[in-house]
Amino acid sequence: MEKTFRPWDPDQCWLLPPSVKELVPEGDLAHFIRDTVLSLDLSSIEESYEEERGYPPYHPVMMTALILYAYCRGVYSSRKIAQGCEKDVGFMAVTALQRPDFRTIAAFRRRHLRALQGLFLQVLRLCQKAGLVKLGHVALDGTKVKANASKHKAMSYGRMEEREKTLREEVTRWFQEAERKDAEEDARYGEDVCGDEMPEWVKSKQRRIEKIREAKVALEVEARAQAAFKAVEARAKMTERQRTEEKTGTKKRGRLPQVPTVDKAKPEAKAQRNFTDPESRIMKGADGYVQAYNCQVAVDKEHQVIVAQSVTNEAVDKQQMTPMVQQVKENTGQQAKELSADAGYCSEDNLKELGRRHIRGYVATGKEKHTDPRSVGTRTGASGSFTERMARRLRLAGRRSRYRLRKQVVEPVFGQINQARGFRQFLLRGWGAVSAEWALLCIAHNLLKLHGATVGG
Numbered sequence: 001m002e003k004t005f006r007p008w009d010p011d012q013c014w015l016l017p018p019s020v021k022e023l024v025p026e027g028d029l030a031h032f033i034r035d036t037v038l039s040l041d042l043s044s045i046e047e048s049y050e051e052e053r054g055y056p057p058y059h060p061v062m063m064t065a066l067i068l069y070a071y072c073r074g075v076y077s078s079r080k081i082a083q084g085c086e087k088d089v090g091f092m093a094v095t096a097l098q099r100p101d102f103r104t105i106a107a108f109r110r111r112h113l114r115a116l117q118g119l120f121l122q123v124l125r126l127c128q129k130a131g132l133v134k135l136g137h138v139a140l141d142g143t144k145v146k147a148n149a150s151k152h153k154a155m156s157y158g159r160m161e162e163r164e165k166t167l168r169e170e171v172t173r174w175f176q177e178a179e180r181k182d183a184e185e186d187a188r189y190g191e192d193v194c195g196d197e198m199p200e201w202v203k204s205k206q207r208r209i210e211k212i213r214e215a216k217v218a219l220e221v222e223a224r225a226q227a228a229f230k231a232v233e234a235r236a237k238m239t240e241r242q243r244t245e246e247k248t249g250t251k252k253r254g255r256l257p258q259v260p261t262v263d264k265a266k267p268e269a270k271a272q273r274n275f276t277d278p279e280s281r282i283m284k285g286a287d288g289y290v291q292a293y294n295c296q297v298a299v300d301k302e303h304q305v306i307v308a309q310s311v312t313n314e315a316v317d318k319q320q321m322t323p324m325v326q327q328v329k330e331n332t333g334q335q336a337k338e339l340s341a342d343a344g345y346c347s348e349d350n351l352k353e354l355g356r357r358h359i360r361g362y363v364a365t366g367k368e369k370h371t372d373p374r375s376v377g378t379r380t381g382a383s384g385s386f387t388e389r390m391a392r393r394l395r396l397a398g399r400r401s402r403y404r405l406r407k408q409v410v411e412p413v414f415g416q417i418n419q420a421r422g423f424r425q426f427l428l429r430g431w432g433a434v435s436a437e438w439a440l441l442c443i444a445h446n447l448l449k450l451h452g453a454t455v456g457g
Contacts, residue, residue, distance in 0.1 A: 279434075
């Protein structure tokens with residue numbers, strides 16, 4: 001007996017076209033992203049379209065939903081997003097079968113990058129309303145993400161000075177040679193014959209000198225700004241020292257802080273600047289030294305929701321704790337009860353700030369040799385430096401310490417962004433554009449957490 005199969009006819013036409021909501025099953029991520037974006041306030045994007053003339057553009061709500069859905073799916077290239085609109089039913093369900101090309105997608109993202117970045121707070125508030133954010137314990141960490149630039153396109157300040165001098169001498173010599181040849185050709189062919197234009201090989205060298213000079217000026221400006229900041233710090237320390245001496249009546253030992261001269265500040269010979277993305281920096285990452293940005297996140301323990309995020313071009317994390325803690329409170333309206341972080345955030349000022357904000361901190365003190373925590377003060381840690389008291393707190397708790405939550409809370413978030421969704425390098429250049437791109441990644445992460453909680457509920 002012959003087996004009967006279901007009918008299959010690729011040429012069969014639909015009598016009635018299906019609804020786009022039937023392209024993917026109920027509860028699919030595409031439906032969730034589309035419906036969630038419809039509930040967001042996108043007035044800052046919609047109000048930018050004021051011109052009545054011209055061909056009607058794609059609806060900004062649809063384009064926003066498309067970009068967020070693509071980021072949730074780990075698709076970041078505008079070309080691949082456009083391909084998804086043609087071949088992937090999930091993308092079709094979001095766009096209602098509309099097919100914007102990659103130039104339109106790229107232009108929309110570029111034009112509304114700042115407004116898209118601002119959606120992070122709205123999505124975070126939705127997570128709060130859904131009960132996904134408790135702020136009982138927040139873990140803070142940073143990761144180095146490759147910039148859209150090669151580290152081989154960077155040059156140190158010392159090398160710039162050497163190279164500028166060499167190129168200047170070379171170009172001068174070539175100009176003299178070009179003038180000599182022009183004189184010879186004028187004598188041979190006549191003065192009215194063309195061919196006296198500046199050679200391309202001379203123009204390229206000149207352009208390189210201009211680029212090096214621009215980079216030198218930028219490094220010198222940065223050096224003066226750093227010197228001005230250090231001068232303010234040094235004066236503040238001197239003032240505090242004088243007040244302490246007047247109060248105690250005794251002169252403190254040690255050297256007075258040195259106030260740097262701002263006008264004479266010069267970059268160090270090793271200070272580098274990249275010609276492709278000048279705002280990125282060479283940093284040490286998991287794969288060695290890379291041209292990168294330092295991306296920060298603060299993650300709530302309850303459902304691994306990102307409650308604060310930022311991007312910096314400073315390689316060290318120490319200066320990022322206070323701004324991130326402040327951002328957590330601004331974003332959520334309340335302060336975290338506990339905070340854990342690795343040794344990169346440990347400093348007396350940071351631990352003091354946690355105490356001032358009544359946040360119980362669990363911050364690794366690193367491998368520095370401090371006083372044995374068992375001998376520092378009483379069991380409540382009432383004496384000793386902030387670092388010594390933190391070391392003692394972690395030592396007394398042992399394996400039961402709340403510090404163990406750090407790896408369980410924040411590190412999986414980086415794994416989900418880098419590995420599960422395949423984001424390992426920024427597509428955009430410049431600190432502002434990179435900050436917005438990182439915000440989009442964090443928005444996508446929180447949307448996936450919200451979707452998972454909704455489907456699971």
